[in-house]
Amino acid sequence: MIESVKLMVPGPTQLPPEVIDEMAQPMIYHRGKEFVDITLNAIDLLKKLFNTKRCDVLLIPSSGRGAMEAALVNLFSHGDKLLSVSNGYFGEVFSKMAKAYGLDVASIEFNWEDVVDYSTIEESLKNDGNIKAILFTHCETSNAVENDLRAIGSLAKKYNKLLIVDAVSSFGCMPINVDEYGIDVAVTASQKGLMCPAGMSVAAISPKAWDAIENAKLPKYYFDFRNMRDYIQKGQTPVSTPVSIVRALNASLKLMNKEGFDRVFERHEKLAEYIREEAKKSGYVLYPDNQNVKRANSLSAFLLPPEIKAEILVSHIHSKYNTLFAKGLGDTASRILRIGHMGWFREEESIHALKVLKAAKNDFGF
Ligand SMILES: Cc1ncc(COP(=O)(O)O)c(C=O)c1O
Known part of the structure; x- marks a missing residue:
């Protein structure tokens, strides 16, 4: 070697030996009982890590950006207004993605070296009743800053906005209390705190987000959350699942749970x-x-x-x-x-x- x-x-990130071993196992069928049990176990542990009892957790075969894009196409319709908060590269990515789908994006871009000012965000929410949702990055990987989920969560609640959080580089490293903070969609990916190869993203979806999903008109097929929810209840994804990555994910979650x-x-x-x-x-x-x-x-x-x-x-x-x-x-x-x-x-x-x-x-x- x-x-x-x-x-x-x-x-x-580096992979724990248990995760490497798990990925070296012979292939199994993604619709077979053995794999369904592994998937359901991983979903239970993910719910625990998201601190949620009210959200559905979906596995989306894609990198983290896939889950971010999926959140946009599932929750919104052309012309919907979003408030994108950014203080670094990935906040800007989320904003560009929303614009690419024809969403009306009001951006608040803080200097990468400054603290996010929540009163500026509140001003925008107060003055613009058309804003439907907030896009927010928990850990901004470009400047190594943690943004305040509790603060943005209380603003989202106060002004009754949907809150969509990019937790790609924070999940598994810092607590994310999805229910307590009132987050509607939190997305993450396999290759960071979850100690797996890239290739699987994860989304937690609140009941309020499901209501928005029922009325959203942006086109989707592969990324349709409703279809994914039907399948994940049976421990499956609609498509051929990257079996080795889910096995890896289950192994890493078990390690984290044990610790x-x-x-x-x-x-x-x-x-x-x-x-x-x-x-x-x-x-x-x-x-x-x-x-x-x-x-x-x-x-x-x-x-x-x-x-x-x-x-x-x-x-x-x-x-x-x-x-x-x-x-x-x-x-x-x-x-x-x-x-x-x-x-x-x-x-x-x-x-x-x-x-x-x-x-x-x-x-x-x-
Ligand atoms: C905060 C944040 N958001 C989104 C992404 C994009 O994830 P991916 O490269 O898996 O699409 C990353 C990846 O570095 C990230 O750190």
Whole structure:
């Protein structure tokens, strides 16, 4: 076997041995009893992790963007007005996606380095009664910031708006109380906190969202949530299911459940704080360079000196230390270094990541 690179990007993550073993099992039929039981077990554990009793949870064979797109085509009709809140790359993606479907998107774009201002959001909701829904990113993977689900949830409730949350890089790393916060659709994907390969996305759908779905007119076929709901009740998806990924998902959820979901979140928080504190001691500057942002538990971002290009640093670290970190996204691509510490990431990985960070800094003399 080729010695594998230490994968420390913000998804995909390293896979636990139990997940790798599960994917190496012989193929089974996606409509057979054995697989149906695996799927239903995974759905039960996903509901627990979403903290929901009122939502249906669907498995959607696609990457995370598939579930985001599915949420749009299932809930809305051409011309519906949405409020898209963004403070980074993925918030902007959600907004562009909605525009591509002919939705009327009012965007509030915060600076990537600033704290999201919920009073500005409230002003828009107060002044524009036509807004039907809010698009919101929980962990913005481009700037490593966690946005406040409780705050946006209470605004959505106060103004009676549908709330659609991109939880792709937060799910499994930070708590998401879908019922308590009043989230109507929360989407995530297999390759981050869920410690699986990419290829399966997941959506939790509230009763209020199902009401909207009944009246929505955007065209859909593959992504039709109603069809998916009929099938998932039988432990199936309408299409040929990526069996190995669902097996992997069930194995990873079982591991997380055994550790205890709260313990999993605590581990993420502890390691995230440790990495940031130690990196700061070695002279790294956190991105955003703003004390007031809430940093996510899933990844950390560091602002590089202007003379150091992130792509060059990343490729040096890859070839010299067999470790993969990520550069930034969009306008920050060359300016920041991102380290994913989500999923199958323990103390030994954090020690390794810090050793490499220090050594690379030394190599480049900054
Ligand atoms: C916050 C967020 N949203 C959406 C996506 C898109 O997910 P995918 O690449 O699985 O389509 C990502 C992936 O990095 C993400 O981090």
